Amino acid sequence: MNKPSIVVLGAGYGGIMTTTKLQKIIGDTEADITLVNKHDYHYQTTWLHENAAGTLHHDRTRIQINDVVDFNKVNFVQDTVQSIDPDNKVVKLEDGELTYDYLVIGLGFESATFGIEGLLDHAYTINNINSARYIRDHIEYNFAQYNMFKEDRQDLLTIVVGGAGFTGVEFVGELVNRIPELCQEYDVDPSKVRLLNVEAGPTALAGFDEELVEYAMNRLEEKGVEFRLNTMLKKCTEDGIVVEKDGEQEEIATKNIIWAAGVRGNSIVEESGFEVSRGRVAVRDDLRTPDYDDVFVVGDCAVFFNEETERPYPPTAQIAMQMADTAAHNLKQLVNGQSDLEGFEPDIKGTVASLGHTDAIGVIFDDKKLYGRSASIMKKVIDNRYLLKLGGVGLLLKKGKLDMYH
Amino acid sequence: MNKPSIVVLGAGYGGIMTTTKLQKIIGDTEADITLVNKHDYHYQTTWLHENAAGTLHHDRTRIQINDVVDFNKVNFVQDTVQSIDPDNKVVKLEDGELTYDYLVIGLGFESATFGIEGLLDHAYTINNINSARYIRDHIEYNFAQYNMFKEDRQDLLTIVVGGAGFTGVEFVGELVNRIPELCQEYDVDPSKVRLLNVEAGPTALAGFDEELVEYAMNRLEEKGVEFRLNTMLKKCTEDGIVVEKDGEQEEIATKNIIWAAGVRGNSIVEESGFEVSRGRVAVRDDLRTPDYDDVFVVGDCAVFFNEETERPYPPTAQIAMQMADTAAHNLKQLVNGQSDLEGFEPDIKGTVASLGHTDAIGVIFDDKKLYGRSASIMKKVIDNRYLLKLGGVGLLLKKGKLDMYH
Known part of the structure; x- marks a missing residue:
């Protein structure tokens, strides 16, 4: 009755991999999982230049979400995110709103x-x-x-x-x-x-x-x-x-x-009041935002620093997918009342x-x-x-x- | 040495069929044949609506002129006709000019x-x-x-x-x-x-x-x-x-x-001083213009009246091709010094x-x-x-x- 709800915003590399990982490791009784995305498909951003040049058809690049997400386990909402209110744990969509206990922001990039x-x-x-x-x-x-x-x-x-x-x-x-x-x-x-x-x-x-x-x-x-x-x-x-x-x-x-x-993080994140640099949230080691223990950021909306070089890791699909693994693992810990979260370790x-x-x-x-x-x-x-x-x-x-x- | 020259303007239905017919019936010693066309291809105007809709590729509709015209027998000039001077028997092209003894105008239609x-x-x-x-x-x-x-x-x-x-x-x-x-x-x-x-x-x-x-x-x-x-x-x-x-x-x-x-005849014909009605020359029975014994008009630049209905025949590919037969036959007669020309008899x-x-x-x-x-x-x-x-x-x-x- 009191199952926590996890809401994932965006079905890009970070969001969809977080979702598919969650549907594997979190049981029906542990939490409700919701994925919100503008389209009913995921696409491979790293292939888009081929579609734009006309050397590869865009249908090769996109993947129907229900081909990879199990709609019996995940509630899919096709809608566009307007804003996030992290203090009240509410996401405003074009056609409604959603409340959450845990949020994963994977809203991708915009052109800078x-x-x-x-x-x-x-x-x-x-x-x-x-x-x-x-x-x-x-x-x-x-x-x-x-x-x-x-x-x-x-x-x-x-x-x-x-x-x-x-x-x-x-x-x-x-x-x-x-x-x-x-x-x-x-x-x-x-x-x-x-x-x-x-x-x-x-x-x-x-x-x-x-x-x-x-x-x-x-x-x-x-x-x-x-x-x-x-x-x-x-x-x-x-x-x-x-x-x-x-x-x-x-x-x-x-x-x-x-x-x-050049790209920057989705401006919805900044407009929702999260502290950003070039549109990206400088996430903690466990991929949560500095101010909210219930909000994770994955992919191009997050920035993670390489401690050796003191420079941020580039916003790549590889990093987004690895972030998804960490975020999913940490969400599993949180819904089970565990407080020890894993730190993100990029492996280029x-x-x-x-x-x-x-x-x-x-x-x-x-x-x-x-x-x-x-x-x-x-x-x-x-x-x-x-x-x-x-x-x-x-x-x-x-x-x-x-x-x-x- | 004194071979007459026949110049055909345009490689639409009328022009190309006149040319291919001429290359069959007129020997090398009888006349020089020149075909002038803007492109190095002929196209089937009656298929263009399929290309425009995107249901048929335009390469299916066009035919390389040297696939059907024998360049050993016909001199092909790829150029754009600018004007005709029938009194001096000269055709002005974008990149030069041509003189003729006999001319066939097959310059096609324009939109009305x-x-x-x-x-x-x-x-x-x-x-x-x-x-x-x-x-x-x-x-x-x-x-x-x-x-x-x-x-x-x-x-x-x-x-x-x-x-x-x-x-x-x-x-x-x-x-x-x-x-x-x-x-x-x-x-x-x-x-x-x-x-x-x-x-x-x-x-x-x-x-x-x-x-x-x-x-x-x-x-x-x-x-x-x-x-x-x-x-x-x-x-x-x-x-x-x-x-x-x-x-x-x-x-x-x-x-x-x-x-x-709606379509009208190519405006070059009118601008060159030929008498026209909606851009078309009301040709004589033998397909020559009313004023020039050495100029034939075939296809959409010509108008031919149905004596029974007193209405013009519609400007179709069918009529253009039949005109080509008559024009080619009459040219053969003229270069051979024969004065009895065949009358055009449309057969719908x-x-x-x-x-x-x-x-x-x-x-x-x-x-x-x-x-x-x-x-x-x-x-x-x-x-x-x-x-x-x-x-x-x-x-x-x-x-x-x-x-x-x-």
Whole structure:
């Protein structure tokens, strides 16, 4: 009668893995579990750049929640979170509200726009299935328009990707595979197409091993990518962008601006009164917020510091999933009246960045460098491992990247 | 040394059939044959509505000119005709000019806009491969946008087809097949989509047998088409259309206006000084213009009157192809110094209007009515017959509609 209720907000990597773990370790008599999500599907954020480029259909990227969550054990509410009132233990939804005893916030990321003029109005961001599909169609539509004009509308065929971090470079890597297909589909001379990757910092893929970064940039440049490093995006307009390098400004006409230069935590968290830095809650070791013993944060809304480097761990799927394990374990302890909670210990197994169908770079086991086909295969292995963990062999066979050589 | 030169302008039904016929019946020593066309491909105008709806890929509709024209026998010039100077026997092209002894004008149609306000700026027309593909992408893009808005943007999902003649109805027929696919691809509730067919006249498919028209309208209405008969399109804006019926005006919000209500001959003909009516030259019996003994007009730039009904024959592919036969025969006579030319005798074998994949209506052999699957099969038989005539068995196998039951 007095079962505590656990509410999980968001079915991204952190939220859905917390939920599937909870449904395994918590019995019907121990607690009620509720999962709230805007859509009836989970999606793999790390694959969205492929959907946006048009190299992978978005249905491959999304997974119906009822394929992996047991609706006999978990109450699923399809609704949009509006705000959280942690003092009264209430979550306001678009169509109602929910009370909780324990809350898990897994509301994901938003694009960080750094106050760049016109960015919100004129740039596209790869945030979710809808926006990824929209970017795919936006680029296709501009290619389709090109032959409708008598004048040479180069701006329709110029694609600018803002940010040469992980997402920016992976997206560019897919686009170099996609552009030849677009040219064929829309009767466009490939030499007319420009693909620019603009990065404010001095290097692409900051944080990666230098040798691998050089490999990646060389490979992408060979395929036509123009990197603009040390270059700030100053302004976006309906007609293009203004960039600045060494104090000199340049206008570039483009109808395709895709912003992939940074993320922050979902602004609902900040607006609900939680203390944040760039939208993220600096969680305690046990992944609870500093002020609330009944609120956990997992994934991109949480920030966790690496004690050795004193820098935060990057907001990756890998970290989100590991956080889910810890949060689920600690929730089990709490609903059973146990007060000893486990501390979160990130275990970075490796990082692989894709450069298109059969190319990638990566570092695994701390220092082993991979590139080319072997890195590409490793990337697919990682993706498939996730599916196996989330939904077993059935899900792996349904959504996995099983053709390792393409 | 003194071989006469024959120049054919345009590789539509009339132009390409004239050319392929000429290359068969005129020897190398008799005349030089030149074909001028904007693209290096011919396309089947009667299939464009399928490309525009997205139910058939445009590569199925186009045929490389060198697949059917023998470039050893015919000089092919890929260029755009600017104007014709029939007094000096010169054709001005974008990149040069050509002189001729005999000219065949097969420059095709343009959309007739009837002076409707805003039509040119805000409506799309199914004119060629580029514009058909653009319409497909325009509709897809609007569906892709729908889920990007918080508000219910019904205008993105409302498709208005102007004109319920042959092209309008055939296009609507394809769209009813396409819309369920679009809804699935873009996560749109099918009940949100509206498909309107606006027609100024009192009936759809004017000129067709009444029983067949009723069948067609019933079938399309069952699939969700809203016919608006006796309804004038008064105005197109960026946000939609204004229609008028019985003196009452109504605004309909839509981002998808496709105009399929009428065609006229290519305006180059009129601008070159030929006497025209709605852009068409009222040709003599032998298909020459009234004023020039060395200029033939075939296809949609020509108008030929039915002596019995005193009405012009409709501008169809069937008529264009038959004209090509007559024009080629008469050219052969002229280059051989013969003055007896053949008169054009249209032979209407039948007319079939498609209502989507497996449905159609038609009349063949003057009075035999067909509908449903048998009419649909007859339509494909007609399409395949054309390919066979144009390019033999090879072309039929390559581009034909060989799956008769879908």
